[in-house]
Amino acid sequence: MDRLIEYFAHYGRSYSWRSRHDPYAILVAEMMLQRTKSDQVVSVYQKFLKRFPDPQTLASAPKRDVQKLLEPLGLRWRATMITKMGSSLVRNFDGEIPHSREELLTLPGVGAYAADAVLCYAYGEKVVPVDSNVCRVLRRIFNLHSKGEARRNRIFLGKVAELPVPKRLAKEFNWGLIDFGAAICTPRTPSCPLCPLNKICLYPNKTEVWKYDYSK
Numbered sequence: 001m002d003r004l005i006e007y008f009a010h011y012g013r014s015y016s017w018r019s020r021h022d023p024y025a026i027l028v029a030e031m032m033l034q035r036t037k038s039d040q041v042v043s044v045y046q047k048f049l050k051r052f053p054d055p056q057t058l059a060s061a062p063k064r065d066v067q068k069l070l071e072p073l074g075l076r077w078r079a080t081m082i083t084k085m086g087s088s089l090v091r092n093f094d095g096e097i098p099h100s101r102e103e104l105l106t107l108p109g110v111g112a113y114a115a116d117a118v119l120c121y122a123y124g125e126k127v128v129p130v131d132s133n134v135c136r137v138l139r140r141i142f143n144l145h146s147k148g149e150a151r152r153n154r155i156f157l158g159k160v161a162e163l164p165v166p167k168r169l170a171k172e173f174n175w176g177l178i179d180f181g182a183a184i185c186t187p188r189t190p191s192c193p194l195c196p197l198n199k200i201c202l203y204p205n206k207t208e209v210w211k212y213d214y215s216k
Contacts, residue, residue: 003196005169008176011183013038017045018175023097023122024089025049027107030114031082036073044072055095058086081109099123120174126165128174130157133181138163140185143202 015038017029028048032041048069052058058066067079085108089095097118098104104115112130119125128134135156138144144156165173184191192198192206 002166004176004180005166005172006176007180007196008172012172012175012179013182015042018121018171021122023118024055026122027085027097027110027114027118028052028082030117031078031085031109032070032073034078034109034114035075040073044070052086055086055089055097058083059090061086078109084108085110097122117174120170124167124170126167126170128160128163128165128177130160134177136187137177137181137185140190140203140206141197141201143204 015029017026020026020029029041029045032045032048051069052061052066061083063079063083066083067076070079070082088107089097092106093103098107099119101115101119104110104118105112114129116125116127116129119127120129130138138160139156142159144159180196184195190203190206192201192203195201195206198206
């Protein structure tokens with residue numbers, strides 16, 4: 001799994017939220033990235049944080065202002081959830097972002113993935129945020145089969161919990177996993193000959209040739 005960190009170091013995508021350390025800014029990014037491509041979020045994210053730099057500003061803003069800023073991203077319910085999230089942060093947490101998964105999950109619009117993302121990217125926890133793309137990658141690598149949605153399957157989540165996530169490089173590990181899934185281990189035509197995990201992958205349909213080169 002160290003190769004995921006190497007992969008990110010050489011080929012990882014650069015987004016402004018990945019350089020942020022403010023838990024609020026990280027939480028906002030995760031809310032915007034729900035069911036939305038990263039490249040769509042870039043310009044909206046910067047404008048949003050400039051207009052609403054903290055939970056207090058967001059909580060006191062008219063809902064229509066939030067809706068107008070988020071309009072380019074689609075999903076009308078997103079503005080409602082983000083507005084409610086800001087109010088909940090101010091009302092229940094004095095404007096601070098919770099440090100625990102249980103408390104994060106009480107925030108409107110925050111599910112398991114966003115909660116784990118905040119724990120990892122803001123607080124350095126050794127957790128793996130699991131969405132459908134991460135599920136696909138890990139199911140292929142370990143040749144796992146599960147009934148229903150994998151990220152709700154106890155056996156699958158148990159395997160995720162066993163991943164050797166390095167404490168000091170947990171963020172890079174997870175970003176590498178995300179970017180690897182977006183560029184190499186794609187849904188329909190995975191680029192197995194270029195895969196840095198080909199030697200350990202148990203995916204039955206993979207191509208055995210291993211040509212990955214970090215010198216590019």
